[in-house]
Amino acid sequence: MSALLALLAIALSGAGLVAVLFPSRDRALQAALAVALGLGCWSSAYAAVLLLFGPGARTAKDIALAAIGAVLLVVARDGAPAAVEDREPAPRWLWAFLAVACVVATALFIEHTLRFPDGGWDAWMVWNLRARFLARAGDGFRAAFSPHLLFLAHQDYPFLLPGLVAQGFLLRGAEAPWIPIFIAWLYGVLAVALTTYLLRWLRGGIWGALGGLSVAAMPCFPTFASNQQSDVPLAVYLLISVALLAGPRSRRSLLLAGFSAGLGAWTKNEGALYAACLAAALLWRERDLRAVAWFALGALPLAALFVGFKLGVAPPTDLAALSTRESVIAHALDLRRWGELVLLTLRRVVYFQDFALWAMAEVLVLVLFVRKQPGTVPGTALFLAVAAYAPIYVLQPHRLDWIYRTSADRIFIQLWPAAVVATLLHLARATAPARTRAST
Amino acid sequence: MTERAITAAVAVLAAVGLCRGVYFHLVSEPLHDEMRAPIDARYAALRALLPPSGEVGYVSDLPVAVRLDQDAGSLGTRLYLHAQYALAPLVLRYDDARAPLVIANLSDARRLAQIAQERGLSVVAVAGPGLAVLRPKASP
Numbered sequence: 001m002s003a004l005l006a007l008l009a010i011a012l013s014g015a016g017l018v019a020v021l022f023p024s025r026d027r028a029l030q031a032a033l034a035v036a037l038g039l040g041c042w043s044s045a046y047a048a049v050l051l052l053f054g055p056g057a058r059t060a061k062d063i064a065l066a067a068i069g070a071v072l073l074v075v076a077r078d079g080a081p082a083a084v085e086d087r088e089p090a091p092r093w094l095w096a097f098l099a100v101a102c103v104v105a106t107a108l109f110i111e112h113t114l115r116f117p118d119g120g121w122d123a124w125m126v127w128n129l130r131a132r133f134l135a136r137a138g139d140g141f142r143a144a145f146s147p148h149l150l151f152l153a154h155q156d157y158p159f160l161l162p163g164l165v166a167q168g169f170l171l172r173g174a175e176a177p178w179i180p181i182f183i184a185w186l187y188g189v190l191a192v193a194l195t196t197y198l199l200r201w202l203r204g205g206i207w208g209a210l211g212g213l214s215v216a217a218m219p220c221f222p223t224f225a226s227n228q229q230s231d232v233p234l235a236v237y238l239l240i241s242v243a244l245l246a247g248p249r250s251r252r253s254l255l256l257a258g259f260s261a262g263l264g265a266w267t268k269n270e271g272a273l274y275a276a277c278l279a280a281a282l283l284w285r286e287r288d289l290r291a292v293a294w295f296a297l298g299a300l301p302l303a304a305l306f307v308g309f310k311l312g313v314a315p316p317t318d319l320a321a322l323s324t325r326e327s328v329i330a331h332a333l334d335l336r337r338w339g340e341l342v343l344l345t346l347r348r349v350v351y352f353q354d355f356a357l358w359a360m361a362e363v364l365v366l367v368l369f370v371r372k373q374p375g376t377v378p379g380t381a382l383f384l385a386v387a388a389y390a391p392i393y394v395l396q397p398h399r400l401d402w403i404y405r406t407s408a409d410r411i412f413i414q415l416w417p418a419a420v421v422a423t424l425l426h427l428a429r430a431t432a433p434a435r436t437r438a439s440t
Numbered sequence: 441m442t443e444r445a446i447t448a449a450v451a452v453l454a455a456v457g458l459c460r461g462v463y464f465h466l467v468s469e470p471l472h473d474e475m476r477a478p479i480d481a482r483y484a485a486l487r488a489l490l491p492p493s494g495e496v497g498y499v500s501d502l503p504v505a506v507r508l509d510q511d512a513g514s515l516g517t518r519l520y521l522h523a524q525y526a527l528a529p530l531v532l533r534y535d536d537a538r539a540p541l542v543i544a545n546l547s548d549a550r551r552l553a554q555i556a557q558e559r560g561l562s563v564v565a566v567a568g569p570g571l572a573v574l575r576p577k578a579s580p
Contacts, residue, residue, distance in 0.1 A: 217454035
């Protein structure tokens with residue numbers, strides 16, 4: 001009964017949000033959005049209720065979520081569909097290729113999961129550790145944020161993913177290993193599906209298929225998906241936000257983009273940076289304070305949760321807690337450190353094991369082509385995010401090569417689906433006149 | 441730049457990416473990387489001997505990274521993190537041998553007696569190779 005109620009809470013809250021804020025005829029896209037946003041609603045509501053009222057109010061929370069979602073669905077019944085650009089279908093061989101890529105990625109996900117049954121290093125050090133604390137500790141759940149834990153447990157991280165896994169454990173009544181594995185697989189599927197559907201919605205089927213292929217055939221993608229960490233979920237929420245800001249603009253799309261960016265912030269600290277970059281890019285490119293305000297309003301519930309958690313529960317992040325004014329100034333003035341960052345980044349671009357030729361191709365397209373195009377909100381936001389990482393890497397207190405080696409690929413995969421959308425939109429725009437000429 | 445050229449380029453990139461992924465996961469990794477055992481198996485007996493929550497001390501024969509200049513990927517750090525993962529919501533206080541209960545998590549099980557003596561601890565129970573519950577010896 002509790003599991004059914006939880007499923008209703010996820011499905012109805014997601015579907016209700018999508019119905020109100022993203023009315024469309026594209027049912028596949030709506031369904032994928034509803035799953036992603038419903039999971040986010042379910043986990044963030046769990047966190048809010050847990051921090052405010054303790055662990056006893058989960059069922060009431062699920063009833064409330066399901067009821068709100070049902071009301072939203074009723075309210076949205078007469079909503080007009082969003083504008084949809086004329087679709088350009090992809091050739092069948094391209095869809096077949098995408099299907100093969102998805103099958104291969106799933107096989108690699110399974111292989112990696114069998115090899116690492118507890119997930120990647122950060123899964124047991126941070127994310128599933130947090131889930132176990134939340135599921136096992138009952139009223140003592142605040143032990144998850146104890147300052148006596150090793151700093152490597154990152155007690156300050158927000159907990160959208162652990163909230164999902166912990167609730168799965170509680171509903172199942174046992175810590176079944178398939179629960180975090182299934183959630184990790186689901187977010188992997190959402191990353192590929194939403195890249196495909198959102199690009200199809202924005203520019204047509206061929207661009208959707210190319211986008212999905214660009215994510216599914218990234219060598220490190222199945223690895224990161226199977227690691228049971230928060231990077232792929234964050235990539236999903238950033239992707240939704242970026243794509244909505246690239247599409248037909250309305251108050252509703254801005255609200256939903258802000259909400260998804262807020263879910264990204266509640267998934268991982270980097271998500272707060274991405275949300276800020278999206279708002280800054282919106283202001284920079286469009287000089288529209290109202291648009292920024294609607295975006296911020298959408299993000300507000302999650303921003304409140306994030307700030308409340310940071311101020312009231314979480315210890316300071318290790319990047320701040322372990323820094324001193326002297327270390328920050330010394331690192332800022334250390335030219336070798338800046339040079340080392342450039343070298344590490346150049347080497348990463350040609351890191352074939354994780355990226356094959358994708359990262360090199362992306363850099364070439366950006367330098368040779370996209371740079372000459374008019375700026376867009378998604379492109380500018382991603383550029384700001386990448387640029388912001390330079391001082392973050394240089395000024396942070398850890399050894400630069402160590403933290404770069406352990407984080408750069410994860411940041412890459414967080415940004416990759418959104419970067420694919422932003423890049424393919426540039427390319428689609430550039431080829432549109434040629435198509436028109438050819439057809440006339 | 442034409443749509444056809446972009447499609448061809450993405451298809452080539454995808455083919456290379458898929459081949460790389462297949463080679464890494466299905467050829468290279470099985471040859472060079474071992475299958476990991478589930479973490480909980482090692483700590484199941486120890487967990488049964490400990491209170492379900494609260495805090496216990498933690499000692500080891502290997503150092504754990506508690507500062508920035510220490511190796512966060514070391515075996516000692518991994519042992520601590522594995523134990524913390526398996527025993528949560530118990531909080532393991534690293535290097536605290538004065539807590540009412542202390543667990544030893546050793547890479548070399550033969551060093552248990554030596555570690556206990558050095559840290560002024562007596563062994564309450566052994567919970568497997570390199571794993572034990574200890575408590576501080578009464579002050580003289």
